[in-house]
Amino acid sequence: MKLPAAQQLQFTECYRDAVNQYFNDIFSRLPKNTQRAYISDFNEFAIFCQQAALPGFNSSFENNEQCVKEYVEMLCQSPLAYRTIKRRLSALSKFLGIAKLPNPIVQSVYLKDFIRLALAENEKYQFSQHQAVPLTVDLLELINERVIPDSLLELRDLALINLMFDGLLRADEVIRVCCEHIDRRSNALLVLTSKSDQAGKGQYRYVSPSTLDMLDEYMAEANFDPSHQCERDSADPRRINKGIVFRRVSNRGHALLPYDESASLKQSLKLEYSSIYRIWKRIAKLAGIKENITPHSGRVGAAVSLAEDGATLPEMQLAGGWRSPEMPGHYGQQAAVRKGGMAKLAKRKGRSGT
Template identity: 30%
Template sequence: MMSNELLVVDSLDPVLVRPASAVPSPAPALPSWDAIRVRLTAWEAKFRAARSVATLKAVRADWQVFLGWCEASRVWALPVASQDLLRFLTDQVVFGKKRSTLDRYVNTIRLIHKGAGLPDPTHYPDWKLDWQAIVIRLADLDANAPEQAEPMRTAHVRQILASLGDAPLDLRDAALISLASDTLCRESELAVLKVENIRRAGDGWSVDLRRSKTDQAGLGTARYCSPAAKARLDAWCASAGIERGYLFIPVGKGRTFTAPPPKERRPLGAVQVARILRRRAVRAGVPGGVLLTGHSGRVGSAIEMLEAGATIAEVQFAGGWKSPRMVLHYGKQALAGSNAMAKLRAAQAQKEPGEQKED
């Protein structure tokens, strides 16, 4: 299976498509299976050209889950009846799925119905009420809040760096972990960085991201790179003979290593970046190191910036978030210690140092 294939049409059994004869006569007639197949095939080609590989993988995976449920439940997938969609979502809650996963399922199902030219199964008067009932059920199960990666703070980064030596593998991982903390880059963004992405920025350095999860159009953004991180990058590149092309590539465990020519060089995968971070943290004895992910540097730096007094907007810009929602989620504990009530109590304490503490 190619990573850029959706397989929406190929995986859709015609028996899962509701025939026109199954629709009561007052309702609008449905297109035939052949017409749906032709339209979906054309839509798939356009969608593949307009979306990232990660998006294609997510849509494909979600669609397969939904088709599997429809087949097991003996219901039509296209167009799915609204009550069947609600049954599907309710079953997913029972299976332990989180709110974020259900949101994705709904978006995928609506997307493919639109691509097929079929009615949106959520377009009926009581959808908001029915969906809210599911949300309340998720809340009862503590399944509404998005998952948060274990934060990797500056102290953890220093602990990991102190455990590394001067072998090529150590030099590469030191540069990778330093850059993860400075730039707040996602693992997928770190994996494909090139020498050409490191640029002068005033008296310091920046990492020029040409494309990212939230910038598929490739408008580009810049992230901070500290002098210490730049020095580690330089040490790694000098050791491996890297002058251009991908920065982070597979390395053996020997004491010497020379990178292949840029045209033959292949970058680490996003999964490998996450494994490196976690493995190095565990070996360095970082508390909770086994729980770290490729997003841990991103989360830890965001929290520390908020604790240092940075605004939500400043953190959002530093990490390339499209909205402040995830910044607020990551920093809710830090923000609780510096919100308006915390400032009020601090000001009151300064004015009345002899005031007795409340029970």
């Protein structure tokens, strides 16, 4: 495999072999999405170096430190999310390790402090300007009241959104949900892959009876053949027997596209983030919701709803699979505003509206 870097960067002989060996022996075995992310992140850095007239990484510690510093300054001025910037820097640090080059991201106290402070300022900006609009339980109930599904597509979309809310699921978690992961007796969902589950043991999330009913209705509709008015044969590739739950739907929205259930989870054709994003936008339009809700709105809104209902931080952590109380604490603070002193004052003085 060739080194996936922009053509304008000329890699010297001192580390070309080490990089090519890694990409030949290891990179090709990584998940395709991981490969694409690494390639994209490094090429973005290569393009920046070209535009800023920087030489890119080489054997000089000082040069690499300056390149990363200027890159961080540019990233923090961009609209990129905090986590995206962290991921890009992690990809650069990984590359420096692979190439056996001086790595100031790890070794320079000056650069580490510079990055930490720059990202801290960026995170404050992101929190104040770009937080996902919460899909609270009241807003979810409004969707379920207004959207009366009349196609397999809408049944799938409603079930997906409700499951994301119940389980506080991220987009990359819901696309991997399999039939075998749903325990109807315990109202539980096993989440096998999660950003906060580095050990890979899996986490259990709650699924409400109403969401289970939606899932059953969606799968029953998918397994029904309208042209013959009967159940699809068990060998029909458009039928859900096992494996991935949320699958692609035909253009007319009345049947699933053929799917290979024998494929492993890594090889199976799953929905992508763009598909989940369109689902949320489609349902919001059907429900007449003008707020800019996104796939992350369910996770945020569920956390806010839990806090408003009096859930403790440990309960919120368990519900969303967070490793630390920092994020649920943030959402709890957001919910507490409605119950704070000014909210009580407004109510007493008749300023709470109609």
